[in-house]
Amino acid sequence: MGKTLAEKILSQESGDMVIAQVDLAFAQDTTGPLTVRQFDSCGFKRLANPKKTSLFLDHASPSPNREMSNDHRLLRQFAQKTGCLIYDAGSGVCHQIVAESLAKPGDIIVGADSHTVTAGALGAFATGMGSSDVATIFGLGKTWFRVPESIKIVVSGKFPKGVYAKDLALHLIGKIGADGATYKALEFGGDGLENISMSDRLTVANMSVESGAKVGLFPADRITKNYLMAQGRGKDYKPLSADEDASYEKTIKIDLAALEPLVAKPHSVDNIALARELKGTKIQQVFIGTCTNGRLEDIAIAARILKGKKHHPETRLIVAPASQKVMLEAIREGYIQTLVEAGASILPAGCGACLGLHQGVLASGEACLSTSNRNFKGRMGSPEAFIYLASPATAAATAITGEITDPREVM
Amino acid sequence: MLKGKALKLGDNITTDHIIPGRYAHLRSNLPELAKHVLEDADPKFTSKVRAGDFIVAGSNFGLGSSREHAPLVIKMAGVRAILAKSVARIFFRNAINLGLPVLICNTDKIDDGDELEVDLKAGTIKDITNGNRLTFSKIPQIMLAILDEGGLIPYIQKYGDFRL
Numbered sequence: 001m002g003k004t005l006a007e008k009i010l011s012q013e014s015g016d017m018v019i020a021q022v023d024l025a026f027a028q029d030t031t032g033p034l035t036v037r038q039f040d041s042c043g044f045k046r047l048a049n050p051k052k053t054s055l056f057l058d059h060a061s062p063s064p065n066r067e068m069s070n071d072h073r074l075l076r077q078f079a080q081k082t083g084c085l086i087y088d089a090g091s092g093v094c095h096q097i098v099a100e101s102l103a104k105p106g107d108i109i110v111g112a113d114s115h116t117v118t119a120g121a122l123g124a125f126a127t128g129m130g131s132s133d134v135a136t137i138f139g140l141g142k143t144w145f146r147v148p149e150s151i152k153i154v155v156s157g158k159f160p161k162g163v164y165a166k167d168l169a170l171h172l173i174g175k176i177g178a179d180g181a182t183y184k185a186l187e188f189g190g191d192g193l194e195n196i197s198m199s200d201r202l203t204v205a206n207m208s209v210e211s212g213a214k215v216g217l218f219p220a221d222r223i224t225k226n227y228l229m230a231q232g233r234g235k236d237y238k239p240l241s242a243d244e245d246a247s248y249e250k251t252i253k254i255d256l257a258a259l260e261p262l263v264a265k266p267h268s269v270d271n272i273a274l275a276r277e278l279k280g281t282k283i284q285q286v287f288i289g290t291c292t293n294g295r296l297e298d299i300a301i302a303a304r305i306l307k308g309k310k311h312h313p314e315t316r317l318i319v320a321p322a323s324q325k326v327m328l329e330a331i332r333e334g335y336i337q338t339l340v341e342a343g344a345s346i347l348p349a350g351c352g353a354c355l356g357l358h359q360g361v362l363a364s365g366e367a368c369l370s371t372s373n374r375n376f377k378g379r380m381g382s383p384e385a386f387i388y389l390a391s392p393a394t395a396a397a398t399a400i401t402g403e404i405t406d407p408r409e410v411m
Numbered sequence: 412m413l414k415g416k417a418l419k420l421g422d423n424i425t426t427d428h429i430i431p432g433r434y435a436h437l438r439s440n441l442p443e444l445a446k447h448v449l450e451d452a453d454p455k456f457t458s459k460v461r462a463g464d465f466i467v468a469g470s471n472f473g474l475g476s477s478r479e480h481a482p483l484v485i486k487m488a489g490v491r492a493i494l495a496k497s498v499a500r501i502f503f504r505n506a507i508n509l510g511l512p513v514l515i516c517n518t519d520k521i522d523d524g525d526e527l528e529v530d531l532k533a534g535t536i537k538d539i540t541n542g543n544r545l546t547f548s549k550i551p552q553i554m555l556a557i558l559d560e561g562g563l564i565p566y567i568q569k570y571g572d573f574r575l
Binding site: 034060067112128131178378379 | 427476501508562575
């Protein structure tokens with residue numbers, strides 16, 4: 001019997017329990033302080049692998065208040081003491097930096113952040129765990145896993161005009177449901193993969209956790225190789241694919257050409273509607289960015305739609321590039337100038353408004369259309385606010401009109 | 412044998428319901444953080460909960476973030492175990508790592524306020540109020556061992572490594 005990607009990377013069959021060495025373990029500024037405390041409580045004196053251990057100050061960074069400042073100081077001191085990697089304010093969102101600089105096909109990656117699954121785009125078995133689990137990986141270099149059963153997603157065709165990876169991700173979650181893949185791996189395949197760029201794969205892998213999945217895995221192919229080479233990491237490439245005769249729990253087929261712009265309505269990610277059906281829904285804040293959709297390609301799409309236009313007077317527009325590298329390239333390409341001319345507030349590279357801590361906190365009764373991955377009640381500020389999720393194109397179109405807008409109307 | 416009252420919650424209780432991201436700056440001040448436990452799901456939760464109570468939820472409990480603070484503030488509120496039809500993967504692992512049992516069972520027949528008796532070793536739940544008996548799904552061996560030690564940190568302190 002052939003092996004799935006998950007079985008290949010974890011070297012065991014689905015259903016088995018394994019103890020595996022971890023190639024990269026990390027925590028961020030809202031989960032890191034507890035990770036550090038649990039590490040100390042275990043009695044660990046040093047990291048198992050300082051160069052495979054990283055801290056990221058991205059969720060509330062630069063710090064918006066004294067409490068976060070103290071947490072940031074704790075993480076900086078831990079990095080200084082242990083010699084682990086640290087990416088401080090302005091470096092960007094952990095998952096984007098992991099993709100650009102750290103993840104390799106075949107790696108096992110564990111982060112104290114649920115969207116660690118993002119690196120599955122590169123063929124890494126990347127999954128989120130809590131602070132205690134990550135603390136023990138910091139100290140031991142390994143952890144236990146149950147090898148998941150896999151659901152195969154077979155993709156064909158090409159994205160039509162106005163339709164993007166975010167729409168694919170939302171379509172898939174709408175189909176599977178918010179818990180339809182709990183404890184399982186999603187594995188992507190099919191001819192259509194050659195039409196899905198690394199930026200798009202990162203978006204899709206990122207959102208796999210919104211269907212409950214443990215990991216969202218793409219094979220490592222020519223697109224992976226080109227991406228790693230563009231990051232100056234060509235040597236990190238190795239091809240990786242599932243065996244033809246691997247066994248899947250089920251197979252879901254998706255024709256990209258049949259997709260339309262979609263929106264996840266409040267307050268769950270599987271509450272999917274067509275963007276055009278929501279016309280007339282007023283939006284007070286548009287947020288473009290995050291580990292889901294804050295890459296150069298996303299910002300380019302938004303800039304093209306907003307070029308020479310202004311955001312609606314009753315709709316604020318906020319843009320956060322996902323990393324320093326994305327920020328620099330967006331400046332070089334003129335996208336930042338275009339967005340500022342359209343009236344956007346540009347945030348430092350990082351998580352920005354995504355989790356309601358700073359930089360765009362919602363008031364009661366307000367609605368936000370965000371390119372992020374979660375629209376849970378209370379996530380971005382007031383529990384009486386409403387969050388809609390959509391692609392950067394839908395976000396840019398909505399910023400112009402002030403109401404949810406199918407981007408094909410303005411393209 | 413654990414005894415306590417059922418506090419009923421619905422389906423899809425997210426980690427933002429349990430402890431919203433807007434309080435992330437309080438994560439190094441746990442007593443202050445714990446005051447907000449489940450406030451977006453049930454604003455009266457903190458006044459209702461008593462030490463030894465059980466949370467009895469529907470499906471996909473704890474979906475969302477990896478924040479271990481979610482099961483942590485539930486445990487700090489005195490909740491002795493969580494009963495749910497299904498639970499999100501990271502939350503499940505986090506709760507067990509803190510020594511907080513999560514029991515997967517059909518919670519439809521348990522009403523809010525019912526008196527429950529849970530036998531962790533036998534895998535049974537008795538609803539004293541209505542006389543129903545339930546069983547819960549088997550917990551994997553390594554998680555049982557972690558629960559037995561009171562959580563992952565004491566487990567590692569004792570064994571120094573994982574044992575499958």
